[in-house]
Amino acid sequence: MLKRKSVNTVAIVLLLALAGLNFVITVPYSTYAAVLFIWLSLTVLGSFFVQWNYHLKSYHSNKAINENWVSITFDDGPNREITPKILEILKKNGAKATFFCVGKYMEKYPDLTNRIIEEGHTLGNHTYSHPEAFGFFGTSKVVEELRKTKSLIKELTDSDTNLYRPAFGVTNPNIEKAVKQLELKPIGWNVRSLDTTSRPVKTVLRRITSKVSKGDIILLHDTSEKTIKVLERLLVFLQEKNLRSVTVEQLLDIDSHA
Ligand SMILES: [Zn+2]
Numbered sequence: 001m002l003k004r005k006s007v008n009t010v011a012i013v014l015l016l017a018l019a020g021l022n023f024v025i026t027v028p029y030s031t032y033a034a035v036l037f038i039w040l041s042l043t044v045l046g047s048f049f050v051q052w053n054y055h056l057k058s059y060h061s062n063k064a065i066n067e068n069w070v071s072i073t074f075d076d077g078p079n080r081e082i083t084p085k086i087l088e089i090l091k092k093n094g095a096k097a098t099f100f101c102v103g104k105y106m107e108k109y110p111d112l113t114n115r116i117i118e119e120g121h122t123l124g125n126h127t128y129s130h131p132e133a134f135g136f137f138g139t140s141k142v143v144e145e146l147r148k149t150k151s152l153i154k155e156l157t158d159s160d161t162n163l164y165r166p167a168f169g170v171t172n173p174n175i176e177k178a179v180k181q182l183e184l185k186p187i188g189w190n191v192r193s194l195d196t197t198s199r200p201v202k203t204v205l206r207r208i209t210s211k212v213s214k215g216d217i218i219l220l221h222d223t224s225e226k227t228i229k230v231l232e233r234l235l236v237f238l239q240e241k242n243l244r245s246v247t248v249e250q251l252l253d254i255d256s257h258a
Pocket residue numbers: 075076126130167168
C-alpha cells in the first residue's frame with residue numbers, strides 16, 4: 001500500500017529530475033503541475049481513507065483469527081436516547097461491542113459511560129469535542145483533544161484505554177505525531193455501514209451483511225434510531241451465520257490498557 005514517506009520521496013525525486021532535465025530540454029510547466037497534482041491527490045485521499053494506512057498504521061480487522069468473531073463498534077456517543085437502547089439490545093443478544101466516545105458527551109452522561117464498562121463493553125477515545133476542523137489542527141491541539149478524553153475515561157470509569165478511533169476517519173502527520181506521543185492504538189474498520197447518511201435501514205443493513213465475515217470490524221454510530229433497527233437485524237443475521245460480536249481488543253488480541 002502507498003505510504004506518505006515513499007510518495008513524498010518519489011515526488012521530490014521526480015521534481016528534481018525534471019529540474020535537471022530542464023538543462024537539456026525545456027520541460028513544460030504542466031509536467032511539474034501534473035506531478036504536484038498527483039502528489040496532492042494521493043495525500044488528500046490518504047488522509048481520508050484510514051484503511052490506506054497512509055500516514056499511520058491502524059488496525060482494521062483480524063482476518064487471521066480462528067474464532068467466528070466480528071467486532072461491532074459505535075462512534076460519536078454516548079447519546080442519552082440511543083446508547084441505552086443499544087446497550088439493551090446488545091445485552092439481550094449476549095453481544096459485546098466497542099464504544100468510541102466523544103469526551104464532552106461522556107462528561108455530560110457519566111452514568112452511561114460507566115454503564116458501557118459495567119456491561120462488559122470497551123470504551124475508546126474519539127476526541128474530546130469531535131471538531132469539524134480536526135484535520136486542520138496543529139499537533140498540540142490534537143494532543144489536547146485526545147489527552148482530555150484519555151484522562152476523562154480514567155476519571156469517570158477508573159479504567160484506562162489506549163484505543164483511538166480517528167474522528168471522521170481522518171489521519172495526517174499531526175494526528176500521527178499526537179497518537180505516537182500518547183501511545184494510542186488507532187482502530188479503523190473494514191465494514192462501513194454509512195448509517196449516518198439518509199440511506200434506509202434495509203440498504204445500510206445490506207451494506208454490512210453483503211460483505212461481513214469473521215475478523216471484521218463494523219462501523220456504526222450510537223446516535224440515531226435507524227442504527228437501533230440496523231443493530232437488531234444485524235445481530236439476528238450474525239447469529240444465523242454463527243458469528244459473534246466481541247470487543248475490538250478481543251478480536252485483535254491486543255492490550256487496550258494504557
Ligand atoms: Zn465520529
